[in-house]
Amino acid sequence: MPSCSASPWLHRCAIAGTAAASAVAVLVAARAVARRRHRHRAAALAAVSVPPWLKWLEESPFHYKVRLREWEDEDWRRDSGWQGSDLIHGGSSSAICVPCYFYSPAEMALKGPVIFGRSSESHRGFCHGGAMTSALDDVCGHVAFLAAGRGPWCGATVQVNCKLNKPVRSGQVLLLEGKVIKQDGKKVSVQASLSDEDGLVYATMEGLSIVGAKMQLEESNLDQREWRYDEVSRTIFDGSPSWHLESKQRG
Ligand SMILES: CCCCCCCC(=O)SCCNC(=O)CCNC(=O)[C@H](O)C(C)(C)COP(=O)(O)OP(=O)(O)OC[C@H]1O[C@@H](n2cnc3c(N)ncnc32)[C@H](O)[C@@H]1OP(=O)(O)O
Structure with a gap:
């Protein structure tokens, strides 16, 4: 010096x-x-991934795993304008947790395990009806976005008419399924259900999602994202090119 x-x-x-x-x-x-x-x-x-009875979803040649960066990358999420954690995709500590979704384009159906955590409880040992409804609302929106072929968050769920058939125990893991049954312009009709390993149905939903709606006052690149299908990893990414490549490298 x-x-x-x-x-x-x-x-x-x-x-x-x-x-x-x-x-x-x-x-x-x-x-x-x-x-x-x-x-x-x-x-x-x-x-908190897939329970053994739903492992077939990971192995199915007809399903693609859905990956949204805002579900996985907390720093990116915060820097990109989200203000909290996702009610459904926020990880194991969430009251309601869908660790992953699998989409079948042929069936226009989205499926995934849903874990009703301890903080989803209402009546002694049973989970809140709103928690069941939230899970059904979530699949209603995301299956519509996937089937409409636009991109993530291109609209919203506007109706969730749920029938709660059986109480869900807090801590229970169910299969959450949503299927598009009709599309009429911007309106996408969805049927969804919550069922267990034995096929017992806990709740059903007739829902409506709107696609192609402007959800933010000022749109950015985030609102223009498109779905990208990766045939090798059988994954659907949210369309941000760098995220797609980084994720592929990480496997
Ligand atoms: C973002 C979604 C992520 C998915 C997972 C999470 C699910 C969610 O929690 S979504 C969040 C909760 N949902 C909301 O907050 C939705 C609030 N609603 C809205 O913001 C607006 O209704 C919006 C933006 C979706 C649609 O507005 P806009 O684009 O102006 O549509 P608009 O022209 O009014 O309606 C389009 C069609 O849908 C129909 N429609 C709209 N809302 C409803 C409704 N609630 N019920 C029945 N039909 C409806 C209209 O009648 C119209 O029909 P048609 O074409 O036959 O005339």
Whole structure:
């Protein structure tokens, strides 16, 4: 290091260089933290993944696993304008947790396990009817977006008419299924159900979702995303090119 008194200019350069190096170090550390958080989140989702009786969904040649970046990447989610965690796709600590969805284009049907967590409880040991309805609402929206072929969040669920047939125990894992039965312009009619391993039906829904609706006052690239199908991994991604590639590399 040159003498400071001998060369104030060199001294300033050295300080600037040190500051730049620190900034780079902070950036690298922040990236590492983000990557670690991402891995933890993916591990948390994997930990609550598909129960043995629904493993066939992972192996089915007719189904594609659906991956939305906002379900998996908390940092990206926060930086992209989301303000909280997803009611349904927020991971194992959620009251209602769908760890993954599988879509069959041929059937226009979306299926996935749903875990009603301890905080979904209402009456002693049983889960809240609103929790069952929320799960059905979620599948109604997402199956409509997939079947309409546009992209994620291209509309909303506007009707969920549910029939709650049997009480669901808090902690219970059920199969959540939604199927498009009709599309009339922007209106997509969906039938959905919650059933268990033995085929017992706990709830059914006749729902309506609207597609091609403007959901944000100011639209951004996020609202223009399209579904991307990856035939090798049998996955549907949310269409952000970098996310698609990064996810493929990670497997
Ligand atoms: C975002 C979804 C993610 C999926 C998983 C999560 C599910 C959700 O929680 S979604 C969030 C909860 N839902 C909402 O907040 C929806 C609130 N509603 C809305 O914002 C608006 O109704 C919106 C934007 C969806 C539709 O508005 P807009 O694009 O102006 O549609 P609009 O022209 O009024 O209606 C289109 C058609 O749908 C019909 N329609 C609209 N709402 C309803 C309704 N509730 N019931 C029956 N029909 C309806 C209209 O009658 C019209 O029919 P037609 O074409 O025959 O005349």
